[in-house]
Amino acid sequence: MVFQTFVLLSTVLDLLYICRALMELAWWVWDSFLRPMRNLKEYGPWAIVTGPTDGIGKESNRLARYHGLNLVLVGRNPSKLSLVSTEILKMNRSIEVRRIEVDLEGDINEGMEKIREGIEGLDIGIWINNAGTGYPYATFLHEADEELVARISE
Numbered sequence: 001m002v003f004q005t006f007v008l009l010s011t012v013l014d015l016l017y018i019c020r021a022l023m024e025l026a027w028w029v030w031d032s033f034l035r036p037m038r039n040l041k042e043y044g045p046w047a048i049v050t051g052p053t054d055g056i057g058k059e060s061n062r063l064a065r066y067h068g069l070n071l072v073l074v075g076r077n078p079s080k081l082s083l084v085s086t087e088i089l090k091m092n093r094s095i096e097v098r099r100i101e102v103d104l105e106g107d108i109n110e111g112m113e114k115i116r117e118g119i120e121g122l123d124i125g126i127w128i129n130n131a132g133t134g135y136p137y138a139t140f141l142h143e144a145d146e147e148l149v150a151r152i153s154e
């Protein structure tokens with residue numbers, strides 16, 4: 001009797017465990033592949049992205065491609081900005097792109113003024129503050145270059 005109860009209990013536990021795993025799998029499939037995308041345009045037709053010229057920021061073209069958002073690109077390097085905006089426009093002919101040249105390590109008040117002027121009259125729904133810097137490779141804090149740590153923390 002004790003043995004039968006033990007087998008029954010462990011079977012129920014196993015089934016519960018399997019159900020949980022199946023539910024997690026179903027949620028992952030829904031979340032990764034099936035869930036409809038949020039309509040970002042409902043916040044406004046424009047998005048602003050700082051640091052769109054490299055790394056993660058370059059993926060801002062997805063805002064145009066998948067959501068049809070117009071983009072304001074804020075960067076410090078005019079030729080990289082021009083290249084990125086040309087690429088985005090080539091892939092998304094129905095959107096507009098504005099470029100604003102600002103070095104965020106420079107005079108921040110001047111930079112903000114430039115951005116304010118650049119976005120005047122635009123209905124910005126999304127603002128992505130992506131510009132920044134990181135370690136060139138994974139490292140412990142105490143082994144990192146002090147100057148770089150200071151720049152990242154500023």
Ligand SMILES: NC(=O)c1ccc[n+]([C@@H]2O[C@H](COP(=O)([O-])OP(=O)(O)OC[C@H]3O[C@@H](n4cnc5c(N)ncnc54)[C@H](OP(=O)(O)O)[C@@H]3O)[C@@H](O)[C@H]2O)c1
Pocket residue numbers: 050051052053054055056057074075076077080102103104105106130131132133134
């Ligand atoms: N990659 C990661 O694993 C990771 C992890 C955690 C957090 N982050 C953060 O995510 C952000 C993007 O990382 P990422 O790896 O894509 O970096 P990235 O490849 O170095 O790109 C950084 C972007 O920011 C721009 N930028 C840097 N300093 C700027 C300044 N003073 N003024 C204007 N623009 C400036 C760069 O412009 P230029 O093209 O002119 O250089 C570039 O477009 C950073 O804030 C980083 O700290 C990244």
